[in-house]
Amino acid sequence: xxxxxxxxxxxxxxxxxxxxxxxxxxxxxxxxxxxxxxxxxxxxxxxxxxxxxxxxxxxxxxxxxxxxxxxxxxxxxxxxxxxxxxxxxxxxxxxxxxxxxxxxxxxxxxxxxxxxxxxxxxxxxxxxxxxxxxxxxxxxxxxxxxxxxxxxxxxxxxxxxxxxxxxxxxxxxxxxxxxxxxxxxxxxxxxxxxxxxxxxxxxxxxxxxxxxxxxxxxxxxxxxxxxxxxxxxxxxxxxxxxxxxxxxxxxxxxxxxxxxxxxxxxxxxxxxxxxxxxxxxxxxxxxxxxxxxxxxxxxxxxxxxxxxxxxxxxxxx
Amino acid sequence: xxxxxxxxxxxxxxxxxxxxxxxxxxxxxxxxxxxxxxxxxxxxxxxxxxxxxxxxxxxxxxxxxxxxxxxxxxxxxxxxxxxxxxxxxxxxxxxxxxxxxxxxxxxxxxxxxxxxxxxxxxxxxxxxxxxxxxxxxxxxxxxxxxxxxxxxxxxxxxxxxxxxxxxxxxxxxxxxxxxxxxxxxxxxxxxxxxxxxxxxxxxxxxxxxxxxxxxxxxxxxxxxxxxxxxxxxxxxxxxxxxxxxxxxxxxxxxxxxxxxxxxxxxxxxxxxxxxxxxxxxxxxxxxxxxxxxxxxxxxxxxxxxx
Numbered sequence: 001x002x003x004x005x006x007x008x009x010x011x012x013x014x015x016x017x018x019x020x021x022x023x024x025x026x027x028x029x030x031x032x033x034x035x036x037x038x039x040x041x042x043x044x045x046x047x048x049x050x051x052x053x054x055x056x057x058x059x060x061x062x063x064x065x066x067x068x069x070x071x072x073x074x075x076x077x078x079x080x081x082x083x084x085x086x087x088x089x090x091x092x093x094x095x096x097x098x099x100x101x102x103x104x105x106x107x108x109x110x111x112x113x114x115x116x117x118x119x120x121x122x123x124x125x126x127x128x129x130x131x132x133x134x135x136x137x138x139x140x141x142x143x144x145x146x147x148x149x150x151x152x153x154x155x156x157x158x159x160x161x162x163x164x165x166x167x168x169x170x171x172x173x174x175x176x177x178x179x180x181x182x183x184x185x186x187x188x189x190x191x192x193x194x195x196x197x198x199x200x201x202x203x204x205x206x207x208x209x210x211x212x213x214x215x216x217x218x219x220x221x222x223x224x225x226x227x228x229x230x231x232x233x234x235x236x237x238x239x240x241x242x243x244x245x246x247x248x249x250x251x252x253x254x255x256x257x258x259x260x261x262x263x264x265x266x267x268x269x270x271x272x273x274x275x276x277x278x279x280x281x282x283x284x285x286x287x288x289x290x291x292x293x294x295x296x297x298x299x300x301x302x303x304x305x306x307x308x309x310x311x312x313x314x315x316x317x
Numbered sequence: 318x319x320x321x322x323x324x325x326x327x328x329x330x331x332x333x334x335x336x337x338x339x340x341x342x343x344x345x346x347x348x349x350x351x352x353x354x355x356x357x358x359x360x361x362x363x364x365x366x367x368x369x370x371x372x373x374x375x376x377x378x379x380x381x382x383x384x385x386x387x388x389x390x391x392x393x394x395x396x397x398x399x400x401x402x403x404x405x406x407x408x409x410x411x412x413x414x415x416x417x418x419x420x421x422x423x424x425x426x427x428x429x430x431x432x433x434x435x436x437x438x439x440x441x442x443x444x445x446x447x448x449x450x451x452x453x454x455x456x457x458x459x460x461x462x463x464x465x466x467x468x469x470x471x472x473x474x475x476x477x478x479x480x481x482x483x484x485x486x487x488x489x490x491x492x493x494x495x496x497x498x499x500x501x502x503x504x505x506x507x508x509x510x511x512x513x514x515x516x517x518x519x520x521x522x523x524x525x526x527x528x529x530x531x532x533x534x535x536x537x538x539x540x541x542x543x544x545x546x547x548x549x550x551x552x553x554x555x556x557x558x559x560x561x562x563x564x565x566x567x568x569x570x571x572x573x574x575x576x577x578x579x580x581x582x583x584x585x586x587x588x589x590x591x592x593x594x595x596x597x598x599x600x601x602x603x604x605x606x607x608x609x610x611x612x613x614x615x616x617x618x619x620x621x622x623x
Contacts, residue, residue: 029478143606144554261562276476279477284477
């Protein structure tokens with residue numbers, strides 16, 4: 001038990017360090033500009049006075065480490081600064097949208113994870129059958145589709161005939177049922193995009209194990225194929241499967257950007273795209289930090305969970 | 318249901334096409350190449366055929382396109398007819414012509430980006446593996462830090478800072494992707510640099526640049542080529558997504574991602590035209606994936622058990 005706590009503490013420390021480095025990279029990226037942010041935003045025609053005014057307003061006169069520290073302590077207290085384009089506090093702009101994006105990602109994950117596990121196990125069970133071949137070719141194709149292609153095909157098939165709305169208007173007053181209904185198409189799009197990869201990896205992880213001697217033993221003593229896969233192979237395949245689920249949940253984070261734009265969904269991704277077009281660097285930094293933190297945390301969780309499922313990794317010296 | 322029927326017809330038609338192409342390839346290939354061509358699965362033959370078609374379309378775009386790329390030649394959103402085979406777009410430009418020019422622009426830019434990412438990433442990766450020590454540590458930890466941020470998010474951040482233009486797009490995506498290539502190239506090269514022939518060449522007094530070009534690259538090429546295909550798919554999809562978001566290739570240049578965005582309203586009226594450029598993106602990615610899958614299978618020499 002002690003070893004578990006030490007391992008988790010180590011991983012957490014590593015995660016905090018990674019988050020720190022990520023925040024430095026996200027903040028430091030603006031330092032790459034030739035000149036500075038003020039001259040980049042105002043362009044060639046800026047007069048020295050307006051430049052100086054903007055520099056004071058953005059606090060660009062302080063050295064970079066001082067500005068970074070001010071930014072980081074602000075973020076820690078939930079203060080992301082003010083937007084360059086709308087002059088509103090960024091935290092206010094983010095709060096409602098963050099909830100919407102998390103809702104959409106969780107909704108997609110709740111469909112995609114069980115679905116891909118079941119499909120992966122079935123494909124491993126009936127490997128080289130017609131089902132396996134079709135599932136594999138389908139998965140390989142689905143990986144290759146851009147998200148917006150999948151989204152528009154779904155709109156063409158399901159929204160145009162009036163089954164589901166093609167634009168998501170969501171309000172806090174909505175009941176859960178209504179919310180699930182209007183966000184069904186974006187969630188389905190994300191599901192289709194990530195299921196393929198998870199299914200293929202689940203199948204590969206299980207098939208990899210089916211050649212082991214203990215599986216041969218189970219087969220020889222007459223255990224049914226379904227029981228071999230579920231009881232003997234699946235527990236040992238959990239580590240790679242957990243990893244691939246985490247990678248795909250992390251992929252959902254970037255996937256929501258495109259899908260939110262297609263369905264006009266009021267989430268973080270859409271705000272980010274709008275802010276990139278307006279070159280509102282403060283908002284983009286804030287959202288990038290949120291997405292990157294979620295990504296780091298997911299990978300950390302996967303790392304801890306997959307270590308916990310494998311006793312050999314736990315006893316490692 | 319019409320879509321399912323269409324899908325079935327498309328698959329049924331592509332099987333004999335792929336079969337015929339494989340036969341032709343077997344005939345045309347020189348003797349030592351004939352065996353891989355014969356053992357090629359139909360999916361890979363289909364992939365090769367599609368890639369070949371795209372390259373031809375991209376190369377001969379001005380000859381094949383019935384109208385110029387940027388000219389307004391009719392009223393907006395014209396339906397399919399004899400003169401405008403696929404109708405016209407939001408501004409009245411010929412859809413088919415823009416689709417053909419898009420092959421040149423979108424695929425060309427994606428290819429240039431991947432090539433740039435590969436040159437930078439693999440040279441740095443091999444160099445780091447060769448030198449080792451502090452250089453390797455600094456470069457690797459730097460790449461680790463960059464890879465902790467999802468690539469699309471990082472690309473969006475950099476595009477905000479530098480502004481959106483084709484040059485910036487290529488540089489930004491290449492920089493983000495070079496980190497992934499660096500990882501692969503470094504790990505492949507690490508297996509090579511411990512070999513005796515590297516030691517021998519070093520004792521002969523060869524410099525690092527010679528070692529990279531003549532000793533390491535030839536031995537690390539096979540996995541890197543397969544990786545090139547996969548990375549091309551990623552880059553191609555990323556650029557298309559960014560263009561679709563309005564942050565990538567800018568109008569009036571014909572590009573598949575932005576064509577989908579511009580004409581998306583048609584879909585809600587039951588018109589499939591905006592799906593065609595998206596389908597063109599998907600088809601090429603599927604084709605490259607099929608070929609890479611075959612190459613990886615061949616390179617690994619593994620047959621699945623069970």
